Amino acid sequence: MFYSDYVPYNSLAGRVHNGGSGETVRAGLKEDLVLTEQSHKQDAGNRIGSVLVVGAGIGGMQAALDLAGSGFMVHLINDEPSIGGTMSRLDKTFPTGDCAMCMISPRMVESSRHPNIRMHTLARATKVEGREGNFTVTITEKARYVDAERCTGCGACEAECPSRVANIFNLGLDRRKAIYALFPQAVPNTRAIDAEHCLFLTRGVCRKCEKVCDANAINFDDSDKEYELKVGSIILTPGLKTYDPAIRQELGYGRLQNVVTSLQFERLLSASGPCGGVVARPSDGGHPKRLAWIQCVGSRNAHNANPWCSSVCCMYAAKQSIIAKEHDPEVDATVFYMELRAFGKDFDKYIDKAKFDSGVKYRRAMISEIIEVPETKNLLIHSVDEEGRLVNEEFDMVILSIGFEPRPDALELAQIFGIATDQYGFAQTSKLAPVATSRPGIYVAGTYQGPKDIPETVIQGSGSAAQAMALLGGSRGSEIEETVLPAERDIVGEEPRVGVIVCHCGVNIAGTVDVAKVAEVASHQPGVTHAETIIYACAPDGQQKIRDLIREKGLNRVVVASCTPRTHAPLFQDTIREEGLNRFLFELADIREQCSWCHMNDKEKATAKAIEIVNMNVAKTRLLEQVTSNAVGVTHAALVIGGGIAGMTASLSLAEQGYDVHLVERQNTLGGLLSQVRRNLEGDDVQAYLVDVRNKIAQNERIAVHLGVSVDNTEGFVGNFNTRLTDGTVFSHGAIVLASGGTEYAPTEYGYGSSPGIMTQRELESWLAASEPKVSDRFVMIQCVGSREEPANYCSRICCQDALKNSIAIKERQPEAQVVVLYRDLRAYGLKEDYYRQARDLGVLFFLYVPERKPEIIVDGNGFKVRIDGRVLGGEMEIDADYLILSTGLRPQEDAQQLSQTYKLTRNGDGYFMEAHVKLRPVDFPSEGLFLAGLAHAPKNLEETISQSLAAAGRAGTLLSRDNLTVSGIIAKHDRDICMSCLACFRACPFGSPFIDEDGRVSHNEVKCTGCGICAGICPAKAFQVNCFRDNQILAMIDSVTGAD
């Protein structure tokens, strides 16, 4: 199915898209810019409603799912045999400690099953022609040598393959076969043959995999394919490469066995990694107790590594050390770091958890060398402690926290797609348009744009999708196909006629379980009309067989006993639906993952268990009822709360996508906090940008701006909200973007307000705009004023950037002026490290202070003396200053409390709104239809705010694009007749779906229901029943397992 849509290279002429004139435009920036002007006017409706997403990591999948969900055809290409990217290699993610695979796996399955996504694995783009709205991309797809249509993912071939090679997925920590799946949960769930190491493909002997494959999926005649795709837009999410620490020989990587990289350590921690989650030392397989992490390996070093900060290493080292401690409480963890860059939302709290709950030792020291003890292969690290003494410590294992860098083919990619890169090879973007590349119609997300973590990658994925939606909005739905299904047969009143299909799965099940016996026993169960075995139920011929049986035997319910329902149930549900049966008259009995694969050594007991599993599923299936999914309409308009840059950006994006917007701002002007900012760290003219955005808002007919008012009340639910403003205006809308912003902290510390010489960074910026610093001027900046300590114990993220921006501005204009920055950790993350270096090169002095000994200010005539505990020079220091600059942080908006009550939204301990999921749903609220952007979420800079606002607009746009919302089948059904309105459900439901209706009784809003069944469990009257998990169905399973008596 993956290949059905590609255009054979030579037959393109037969498939020119509607409106495509056939003219080819050379991929080149100049021509494009000229043509763009015309294209906007001419072919807004002729743009191709499909998008190419290059790279299927978490960012690419996010973009693909958003676009596919709003009616665009998406071609998702990936050069590996499975989608998943870097995140699939991680063990767990902080702060929740969720298993990374458990989070990403459902996304991978969703991406592979989405009707509007075509997945192309082992594929690369090699040529791009055309212009925005109409690109022609040549794709080269490497031979897989395994027919993905036939392969069932059973893995019998892998067991037979004699060729062993280093497992790249596990970073060389173990070996895999030449025929392989990238990882156990690979999507597509099919093997690929590594042509470089296959004995038959290299030497013409072997073919063992072919002999053992019952599905006849091995195809040695496979060859590389080349084809063209026509798309309207392109999103680049190719991901990253990690730094190769072997270059730094002094750290011993590649030379000393027990020195591993942080990514290798992720695999060592992982339960599906090379040592099954019990961390083993490479040298002797022993269990290491003394672990050291060395930070900034390959980062923040312009000499033999990368000059930038990789943004993520501080946090993953904290995570790894906490998890290592969880694995083994006796682990003694030490992190050697230069600066703790815990700049994100709740990051500092996580570092505190590492330090104080897990007892991880943090040492501020640069490590120059690792020495191996020859006898034990233990590792010696010399460091200098805070008192200046030399310390020697021995460790069992050392983990190098390696940073990110652009992929080796990053420049080649840039050439192929005709986009500009920055000096380091990252895709170049403006800070004011963070997901737009230099070529119109091509967008970028994730680490190809610069180092960033998972949530920021996901944000950019949604943000770039929003840009593509705005570009191609007129062509939405033009490339996708609606499948026409036969009418559903009504089975109400029919006696159960269950068909049971027991799958051999080649030898995977049949090799352990006596499948014939399982089918035989099942055939005697009550309600079973027919039972038989099939070699591969999921193969096309198996599916056809199931359809035939439904027709011939008059089945009205089907049980397939094979693999896991998590990945395969939708396939079989589609099959029975095609034959006119309701999708929910199906159950999958998992006798592979949960039986044959775990009990290979005891075939008799495995068979007995398989019989029990099948019987209990038959018992449930007998009672299954058809489920009809209701649909509700969607109002194609959005409410945006907050008229700062976040709200304005989201409004503009939504309007460009084609939706009406109500933008509500409490103040009498638009602009919010940005009105007070002149330039950003990178030097963009922020005020000019703000004027431009305001003008665009004013000129956009779709945006209704409501100034000087706030929301009085909102009623309704996703897709159908009604809002009344304080001025009485009433309107309906389908989505809400909450961008209520934050405020700047007004300091009380350090004598602020007592002298005109004491300013905040913002005030200094204005001062610098009005006056010229003198040669003799002495500026002292104090960081973290009112941040990272109670009552606002979090990093405000922007203050270090402000300090760098203003100190560089002073030094560039007046090199003789003295600028001193007193800091705790200089958090110049990502590519902002360049400015930290530039400031040092310009002669800005940076001195460390600790919160226990804050700088003391002594008024001295017209100036000040600043006294600090000079750690580097030893002893106390006094610095003379004419101007004292306080780097003040950010606070949540005052009315955040009220908004959280109006919309029933939770906030974190610091007062910022909580997103639905900190990693994978960073702009969604848990309540459907509400989205989050900007400072309301957490402190962030302008670029990050714009990204997140685009993402929120993209997510909202995906919702608003639908004509109606189909309620999921697996939801709780409420029986109002037996409900006593005791409110137990009302209190327990995390999604607010039970509500008190106009009669004062409990009703249930099925649109909000996720089917978790908490209401059903708690309801004393059993008025709630979850479709497909009704009490009688579960009890039937229990009764089946507990015997026939």
Place this chain on the structure above:
Amino acid sequence: MTADGEKIEERQSPEKPCEIPPDWKANIIAFACHYCAFAAADLAGVMRLSYLPNSKVIRLPCTGKLDHIYVLRAFERGIDGVFVAG
């Protein structure tokens, strides 16, 4: 012994515990959340981890769906153990 040093007789259960046959294996029902514990059970299979075959998994949309009656019914009908994972 209580704090006063008074000795407390251990109460005898009115039902005599039955003899455990030597080849007896507990019959266990596991209620597993579709999204995590059920997925973990699948992963155990994918990794070919071996465990005793005397547990059967009943999939729930969330362990929040677990009802008292499920546990009571299972014990009433003679199950030896109930495992809830999610």
